[in-house]
Amino acid sequence: MENIVIAVDAMGGDHGPSEIIRGCVSASAIETGVEIVLLGPKELLNRELKLQKASGMVRVEEAGDTISMDEEPAWAIRNKPESSIVVGNKLVKDGSAQAFVSAGNTGAVMAGALLIMGRIKGISRPAITVKCPMRTRDVYVLDAGANADCKPENLLDFAIMANSYLKSVIKISKPSVGLLSIGEERGKGNELVKEAYGLIERADLDFYGNVEGRDIALGTTDIVVCDGYTGNIVLKLSEGLVLQVMAEFKAIASSSFLTKLAGLVFRPGLMKMKERLDPDEYGGTLLLGVDGVCTICHGSSTAKAIGNAVLQAVNAVRGGVVEKIKEDLKGKPQLNV
């Protein structure tokens, strides 16, 4: 079997290339048959690689330019052909790599994937797909921010793509799909949701119907589909609330000698919960709908997050998510009824 090649933007993220390389080195130690190509200034990266005693499965390709966090995405992609984000997307486009992982400017990574890898034919808009690790199951929410304004067809495509992803990569045989709304009954919601309902129910999906905000927390469905404005708010609110509740528990635990002691007893259970909720555990979010695997990491990603994002990208490639989406699109309902 041929090696899987993952291109990694060594210049993205807040912690600099040595953190990213550390993540790649540890991912490469876990997975066999995976080649990691680090993109950035060759000399600098090679020096760091030597320091970290990387195996031959991690190598460097030159990308002499970088796109900073505040640059206008589309402009930067068009005007910085030597940047790590452009070079990484091109490697996937020409088949030299099967996936691109970056913790750089999110907008630029998305624009790069869209302009260079290109959209999958039949997909109206790509979407950021985020795993929310709830108690009862992992809930995949999309779009988590790629498209602030959506049309009904976009939501249909999100549902189809997420279904393909969960089937091929997460290995859930018949994922349930919920449409985020403000009432369970059909006909509840805003205009976008009401129209999207009629499209999604005609697709070959296990469509649950509308779900409400609380259903995300309850894990009512495997997939929750919404526009990118709402999805981004859902994601950030969830992170914020969990942190606040944790902080509140911490405050209770530190209020007296006795509660401090009790806190120690709770520690193992709490650590397990914290670990499950730790964003570093799942590393990145997939941009579904572009013609290649593209994993976007948070700017603050640690080595652990980068390593997990690389492994996630490997799984997406092995599962054949892009091919699966293309195949499933054949069953997409006609829109002009």
Next chain:
Amino acid sequence: MENIVIAVDAMGGDHGPSEIIRGCVSASAIETGVEIVLLGPKELLNRELKLQKASGMVRVEEAGDTISMDEEPAWAIRNKPESSIVVGNKLVKDGSAQAFVSAGNTGAVMAGALLIMGRIKGISRPAITVKCPMRTRDVYVLDAGANADCKPENLLDFAIMANSYLKSVIKISKPSVGLLSIGEERGKGNELVKEAYGLIERADLDFYGNVEGRDIALGTTDIVVCDGYTGNIVLKLSEGLVLQVMAEFKAIASSSFLTKLAGLVFRPGLMKMKERLDPDEYGGTLLLGVDGVCTICHGSSTAKAIGNAVLQAVNAVRGGVVEKIKEDLKGKPQLNV
């Protein structure tokens, strides 16, 4: 000083009239100068009042009909003039009562308030205003579901109304206003938010600018303005997540003898937290923008929730929120620029 009269729908809610009456009786025991008018079948309610030994400050007015939870709101309002929801709104409209409190069909209560009390002149759409008790401060989110689709002017009005409410009733001298979006910078967000930004910044408000999902949890601003679809999801997701995290702690606490013991030590702190987060504590949500005080309670409201909703309505009347909104509207920016 004249008594404040609060009309209460005795027929709304899942627990029946005796639960609602219990709430009213206890509220009336707390507040002096408040008359409570219970609406429903006179005979039934009077019997219950006698059983509960209510004071003379709680009395009954006939409303022989009810609107059920699944009736089409506007139709029901037009066709059931004897229903408790129509009678209650009429009492406020003709000045016999200053506020209406109901745990009945939310859509019908809103439609009743809108059609009978009427909109405040200059307000494009009324909004449901919900208090989210965060660790650092109470955050008031609106619209929490009255308007699934909004125009920029609606969001401006929500900001103005919430500001008037917090100033006059909650007694915060200069409430900060955040616009819910998916990035802090001006220009981030969906089309609605981007346009609303330009309107809200011209109003006489302490406008913080965009806030993100996590800012609701952090308590970055006193007020968070958004469309009713998003606000409803924010509200229900928050409730759901807090319940799930609590359940998770409970599971940890019950995992062994030692953790059960430690759980007992944590109990007082946890109970305080639970009390703060308990929706029954704040009872109802205000429908701001109609020409009278209208408090909407959850169908599952307990006596405690109803009692607190009555007290909340009393405060809104005493604070003169409706007059304050009318006054503040004089400073509303012109839209046709």
